[in-house]
Amino acid sequence: MHTWDQKQPIYQQLADILLGRLIDGDPPEGEAMPSVRALASRYLINPLTVHRALQALGDNGLLESRRGLGMFVTTGAREKLRAAERERFLKQEWPRLQERLRRLGIGPEHLNWENPQ
């Protein structure tokens, strides 16, 4: 079974999982999200919690609800997400990573910029 951490509410954790998938284009823009019930049984989460997670993504403008059809990925959602993730990386992760690289004496020349090994 999926394990959930104790740091954040469950709906927030589910929203984060769904965000990660949206960045990878799953589902692609303009396509329907899986139904509340499908997500509820896949992650074994109460449907009300799933609904809350989808609503959070809707509030961010990443999903839109189409009457009677469910939630759809909005146009531009992926780019919006990537921009937000880039911003988060540069502001939060990069300074920490930079500090660590400096301490270990790793320069650009030590890093493989081509293919992931």
Add this chain to the structure above:
Amino acid sequence: MNVTAATEALVQAVNLSVSYGAKRAVDEVSFTIPKGRVVGLLGHNGAGKTTLMKAMVGLAKTQGQLSVLGLDPVRDRVALLQSACYIPDVAILPRWARVGELITLMSGLHPKFSAERARALLKRTSVGLNDKVKTLSKGMVAQAHLALIAAIDARLMILDEPTLGLDVLSRKSFYEMLIDEWCDGERSVLISTHQIEEIETLLSDVLMLNEGKLVLSLSLEDMDRRFVALSHDAAVADQMAAAHPLLRYRTGPGPGGNAAIFDGEPPADVQALGQRMRPSLVDLFVALTRKPELNRTQF
């Protein structure tokens, strides 16, 4: 639980008690179960869970008020069982029967049972219609049983420790079927279990019994709002203890692995000593149902 939904409550209990001789197994409990909910009934062995469930289907004599689907469970038992289904903790399916025969049997017994739906539900599982119950694994029997009762067009399902003794994959399939095939936003289900961590995310509400008394009845959403869990360093343990948390416990190894649960927001200076966490149901359960003599304050 939501009071505004009381008009649509499937179950309403007011000062409900059930006694066995001089012993009160259920002691003055009041709660409602609205429609469309997944309610966990938690309690140690002997806390009164099974007795409360039996009372809801008219199998125990009660004092106080109890209305299930608008009916009196003892007086209107036959009518009630048309719209409420129940798997008791001692549930068994006849070992000699084939699954297909059980469907025929149910069709004859229950006016709201759909043989077609039962067969469709069984298709989700690896149980075949020609299989004899005695050849099935414990997990398959539980799934077959769920398929049979979920094929009843009822509004309330009561499951008394339905996954006891099942392995993790069987438990997962059981709950997948329950969520997928039963929970439609209208019907409700009441489940008792000791595997609290596993079903926490499935639940919309929780009822917690301790020695017959209801110690907690609220939605998981309200639980997140009402209870505050703080993880903290061992160095501030004394200050945490002085703020009178419900419970202090260890979350992991090392000096950082300490936590405390508070009922309501602790003062800002106390909150500043730790980091806020999601209060987990199992920690809350321990906090609210421990016997006082087991109440360790030192970790």
